[in-house]
Amino acid sequence: MKVLIAGAGIAGLTAAASLHAVGIEATVIDAVTTLRPLGVGINLLPHAVGELAELGFAAALEDCAIPTGQVRHLDRFGNRIWSEPRGLAAGNPWPQYSVHRGELQSLLLAGVRDRLGAAAVRTGMSLESFTEDATGVRCRVLDRTAGAVVEVTADALIGADGLHSAVRARLHPGEGRPLWNGIRMWRGVTETAPFLDGRTMILAGSNRAARFVMYPISRAAQQRGQSLVNWVAEVRVHDESAPTPDWNRTGELCDVLPHYAGWRLAGVDIAELISGSEGILEYPMVDRDPLPWWGTDRVNLIGDAAHPMYPIGSNGGSQAILDARVLAAELSAAGDVITGLARYEAVRRAAVNAIVLANRDMPMDRIMHMVSERAPDGFDSIDEVLSTSELSGISAAYRRTSAGMTTSTITGPEPE
Template sequence: MRVLIVGAGIAGLTTALSLHAVGIEATVVDGVTALRPLGVGINLLPHATAALSDLGLGDRLAESGIATAEVIHLDRFGNEIWREPRGLRAGHRCPQYSIHRGELQAILLGAVRSRLGSGAVRTGLRFVAAESDGTGVRVRLRDREADAETDLRADLVVGADGLHSAVRAGLYPDEGAPLWNGIRMWRGTTLTRPLLAGESMVIAGSNHAAKLVLYPISAAARRIGRSLVNWVAEVRTDDPGRSAADWNRVGCLADVAPHYRGWRVAGFDVEELMAGSERILEYPMVDRDPLPRWTFGRITLVGDAAHPMYPIGSNGGSQAVIDSRVLARELARDPERGAAAYDALRRGLVNTLVLANRDMPMDHVLRLVAERAPTGFRRIEDVLGRDELRAITDGYRRTSIR
């Protein structure tokens, strides 16, 4: 069986490794001329870490990332609302890792080239169209170097080409643009002193106005007594003209810093922390409506191409990893019907997750704190009832589908 994977991101590379592990030949194509370690931080939930460890990558993850031990919610003044253990500390058999997205992609890319061969990943080939027939799929690609179109044949095509998936667009040509919820995000990384004990994720504020997420992502920085802190600023805005979704769009400190003037979180002056970033990225919080079908005969979708979702609960990359492993398992069981079986197993679960991320009880609770205690508080019990606090934990459980 020959599988052509469109997209050399986390979903595409993990799919290639998963297929190889069950004896299925795979080739990955990507439209970029060179793969570079771009992006900022990403979280891998324990079930995704377990899947990557089963592929022999556990030691590499440990060498690169931080095993997150807890998540702590604060108000904008640094007062603690709630905390909960994560990963090994929560009793999982594998850690939850916070890691640089570019380093994770490099780990996956190195493994693909080592195991599948140097020619397993081909760059500079942009997907144009795919057409199924009785014996396979004819895939039309645009060779950027030759400035010409070329055809490849495969038994199955896997669209792993992200939010703006060309494979998905071929299956759903009238879908339109991603859906924006009115929140802009700015992201950056800053090398600084350790964040708390060096293994905590901190969430402060409320996204009805401004919210901040902080977590360390580098084991190398930790080994020298420092933290490479990934920060994400979420700001609600009424400016629809700035909603174009481009992961690599450069942001401006002057646009985001004023929303956090006077904030001190986990001992950090937030404006100063942001100013320490060499590069700031700006991105809208977008998703797409769940699809009624991912698999069309010999063409299927994985990762963000199948189910782009809000970056809440550390699920984007984690669900892509699980997609890849389930697809490979089902194809190994039945090459003819495996893609359809994968669709049936995964789509309903992950579509539920996409919708759950649009209405997180956690965010409602954080907004209540901001409204009831606008100048801070001494005891969270004076602000929230036990059931309201429990809603945060319940919200995380709703968005931890495996």
């Protein structure tokens, strides 16, 4: 069995390593000519960390990532609304990690090339089209270095090519642009002094107006006595046309800074944190409607190509990893491509589509907005703002879009 994977991101590289682990030949192609450690921070939930550990990446993750100890929700004045342990502190068998996306991609890339060989990941190769029949899949691929179109054949094609997936577009033509919810996001990373215990994720404010997220992502910075902080500024805007999502679009400091004037969270001056970033990325918060089916007999999708979702609950990257692991497990168990891909989609599609819809609901944001309405100038104690029943419902609301929602068939379900 030979599998061609379009896309050398987290989903595609995890799929290649997982397929190799069960004895299936995999080749990864990517349109970029050089894979660089780009991007900002990402969270990996415990069930996804466990899957990467099964693949032999536990030590590499521990060397570069921060094991998140807790999540803390604040109002815009820095007053504590709610907090809860995460990862090992919450009784999970694996940590929850916060890590630079580029570092995660780099360690996966190194692992794939070490195990499958350097030729297993081919850059500068852009998928243009494909056809399938009873014998396999024939793909027309533009070799951007040579400037020529080549034909690549395989028993299966897996689209791991993200939000703007060429594979998805061919399977589901006419789908249109990604769907925007009216929130603009600015992201960056800034090295600064550690805040709190150096392992806490902060979420403050409300998406009804402005929300801010920050968490440390670098073990190397921690060892220097510093903290490399990933930050996300989310602002709801009005009367703007939907922008085109571009993960490399440069954001302007003057656009984001006014929304956070005077904000101070966990001892951190937010305007200073934003201003200290070497670069700012800007893109809209988008997703796509869940599909009633993903693939065909020999072609299917994983990760953001299959189920792009709002970045709520730290689940996007984790679900991509679970996709990859289930894909390999089902192909291996079935022994043939058509049965294996059908089983993969049966296991994953309904479960992850439910997460896409749950992320649109944003139950925690409703609570944060309720606090801002009831206490617009801040508060001394959250008990003065929320009732006992409202407080007790926060954890359940957060878990709707967070850990433990679905796991792979390889390691079994994650405990509550």
